Amino acid sequence: MTDDGLLVVETERFHGPLDLLLHLIRTQDIDIFDIPIARITRQFLEAIEGLADTRVDEAGEFLEMAALLVRIKARMLLPTPAGEEDHDPRAELVRRLLEYEMIREVAARLRAAEDDRGRRFEKGYVQPRPRPRAARTPLEVTWEDLLAAALRVEPPSPRDVEHRVAARPVALREKVGLIVEAVRRARRIEFASLVAPWRERIHGVMTLLAGLELGRRRVVSLRQREHFSPLWFYGGRNLDHGSERAVPGVASGSGDAGGDDRAAGADARGAGAAAGAGTA
Amino acid sequence: MNAARIVEAILFASDAPLSPGEIARADETLDEDRVEAALASLRAEYDDAGHAFELREVADGVQLMTRPEFAPYLERFDTVPRSSRLSGPALEALAIVAYRQPIGRIEMEYIRGVNSTGVIRTLLDRELIAAVGRGEGVGRPVLYGTTSRFMEHFGFPSMEHLPRPEELPVILRERAPLEDPPAQADEEGQGDDSPALSGEEAVAAVLAHADQRPETA
Numbered sequence: 001m002t003d004d005g006l007l008v009v010e011t012e013r014f015h016g017p018l019d020l021l022l023h024l025i026r027t028q029d030i031d032i033f034d035i036p037i038a039r040i041t042r043q044f045l046e047a048i049e050g051l052a053d054t055r056v057d058e059a060g061e062f063l064e065m066a067a068l069l070v071r072i073k074a075r076m077l078l079p080t081p082a083g084e085e086d087h088d089p090r091a092e093l094v095r096r097l098l099e100y101e102m103i104r105e106v107a108a109r110l111r112a113a114e115d116d117r118g119r120r121f122e123k124g125y126v127q128p129r130p131r132p133r134a135a136r137t138p139l140e141v142t143w144e145d146l147l148a149a150a151l152r153v154e155p156p157s158p159r160d161v162e163h164r165v166a167a168r169p170v171a172l173r174e175k176v177g178l179i180v181e182a183v184r185r186a187r188r189i190e191f192a193s194l195v196a197p198w199r200e201r202i203h204g205v206m207t208l209l210a211g212l213e214l215g216r217r218r219v220v221s222l223r224q225r226e227h228f229s230p231l232w233f234y235g236g237r238n239l240d241h242g243s244e245r246a247v248p249g250v251a252s253g254s255g256d257a258g259g260d261d262r263a264a265g266a267d268a269r270g271a272g273a274a275a276g277a278g279t280a
Numbered sequence: 281m282n283a284a285r286i287v288e289a290i291l292f293a294s295d296a297p298l299s300p301g302e303i304a305r306a307d308e309t310l311d312e313d314r315v316e317a318a319l320a321s322l323r324a325e326y327d328d329a330g331h332a333f334e335l336r337e338v339a340d341g342v343q344l345m346t347r348p349e350f351a352p353y354l355e356r357f358d359t360v361p362r363s364s365r366l367s368g369p370a371l372e373a374l375a376i377v378a379y380r381q382p383i384g385r386i387e388m389e390y391i392r393g394v395n396s397t398g399v400i401r402t403l404l405d406r407e408l409i410a411a412v413g414r415g416e417g418v419g420r421p422v423l424y425g426t427t428s429r430f431m432e433h434f435g436f437p438s439m440e441h442l443p444r445p446e447e448l449p450v451i452l453r454e455r456a457p458l459e460d461p462p463a464q465a466d467e468e469g470q471g472d473d474s475p476a477l478s479g480e481e482a483v484a485a486v487l488a489h490a491d492q493r494p495e496t497a
Contacts, residue, residue: 015372015394016394017393018392057395061394096390100393103376103392106378106442107374107375109443110375115365118362120336120435121350121354122343125354126354126357126360
C-alpha cells in the first residue's frame with residue numbers, strides 16, 4: 001500500500017466503520033493520537049466505494065463516519081476562536097477508536113474463554129441412552145394382586161391348539177379324486193358342497209389346492225362370479241384323459257408315504273391362503 | 281457421614297454449578313465454611329489422584345467437569361450438540377454489556393458504530409444478557425446486563441474474572457493522555473442509579489467517557 005493510498009479493503013471483513021478505521025490506522029503504523037485526517041479520510045472513502053450498491057443497510061453507517069471525518073478535517077482548518085480552549089477536534093474520535101479497540105480485544109478474550117469452556121464437559125453431555133418411558137402413575141399393586149390377575153387370565157383355548165397342531169394330513173390325491181369324480185358325474189360341483197361333510201378347515205384347504213392343481217392342468221376349470229361368491233368346478237379339456245396323472249402320487253394308486261408327505265407339506269404352505277378360501 | 285463425601289455426592293449428581301450455600305442445604309451439619317473446606321479437600325484429592333474430571337468454579341458456584349485434554353475423546357463419543365460459538369459481532373456487543381452494564385442499545389451502537397438490534401436479540405435469545413432496568417433518557421430505554429448463563433457460557437468463576445484492562449495489551453493503555461478523571465463518569469442522566477459492577481472501577485476509567493455524546497449526534 002502506498003502513500004497515495006491504493007488500498008484494497010474488503011469491507012465485508014469489517015464489523016463496521018470503526019473497525020475499518022482502526023484497520024487503516026493500525027496497518028499503516030499511524031500514531032493514533034495524531035491521525036492524518038486528510039489521508040485517512042481519502043483511504044476510508046476509497047475503501048467504502050461501491051458499498052452503497054451492495055450493502056445498503058450498512059452503507060449508512062460507513063457514510064456517517066465519512067461525514068464525521070470530513071467535518072473533523074474542516075474544523076482543523078478553522079482557527080480556534082479567541083478565548084476558547086484549544087481543543088483537538090479529533091479527540092472524541094480517537095477516544096472512540098481506542099475504546100472500540102479495547103472492546104475488540106475483550107471480545108477476543110471472550111472467544112478464548114469460550115473455546116476453553118468448550119473443551120470441558122459437565123454432566124449430561126453424553127447422549128442419553130434410549131430408556132423405556134416411565135409410567136406416568138406409580139404402580140400401586142402388590143404381588144398378590146398381580147398373581148390374582150395372572151390366575152384370572154384364561155388358559156389358551158384348546159380349540160386353538162387343535163387348530164394349530166392337530167391338522168391331520170389330508171391326502172391331496174383324495175381330494176383330486178373327489179373333485180374329478182364329482183365333475184364327471186354332475187358336470188359341475190360347487191366347492192362348498194365338496195367341503196361340507198368335514199368340519200376341519202384342512203379339508204377346505206386341500207380341496208382348494210386340489211382344485212387349483214387340476215385347474216392348472218386343465219382337468220377342471222374354476223369359476224367364480226365375483227369375490228366371495230360360490231366357487232364352481234367345471235369339467236375341463238383334459239377331464240377324460242390322464243386326469244389320474246394330473247397329480248403326483250395319484251397314479252401310483254395305493255397310499256405311498258411320499259405322496260402323503262408332499263401333501264402334508266402343501267398343507268402347511270397353503271394354510272394361510274386357504275384359511276381365507278375356507279371361510280369364503 | 282464425612283462432609284466431603286456428602287458434597288461429592290451432590291456435585292456428582294448435579295448438571296449445573298452449585299454455590300456452597302446451596303450445597304450446605306443438604307445436611308444440618310454443613311454450613312458454607314464446611315462446604316468450602318470440603319471443596320478444597322476434594323479439589324486436592326482429584327488433582328492428586330489424576331482424575332479425568334476436576335472441580336471448577338463457574339458462575340459463583342462449583343461444578344465437576346472433565347479436564348480439557350479429554351475433549352477429543354468426548355467429542356468422538358456420542359455427545360449432545362453443544363451451544364454454538366457466538367459470532368464476532370455478538371461477542372463485541374456482549375463485551376460491551378459485560379463492562380458497561382447496565383447499558384442501553386443506543387449507547388452500545390455508539391461504541392460499536394453499527395446497528396446492534398440483531399445481535400441484542402441473539403444475546404437475549406441465548407439468555408446471555410437480560411433486560412435489567414430502564415434508563416432515564418427519552419423513552420426510558422431498556423438497559424441490559426449479563427446473566428449467570430453468561431458466566432457459564434464462558435466458564436467464568438465470577439464477574440470479577442472478566443479480563444481486566446490492565447491485563448490487556450499495552451496499546452490500550454496509551455490512551456492515558458486523553459483520559460478525563462473517571463469521576464465524571466456519571467454525568468447527565470446516562471450514568472444511572474444502578475451501582476457499578478464490582479471490580480469495574482478499573483474498567484470504568486477506560487470506558488466511562490462514552491457518555492459524552494458524539495459531536496455528530
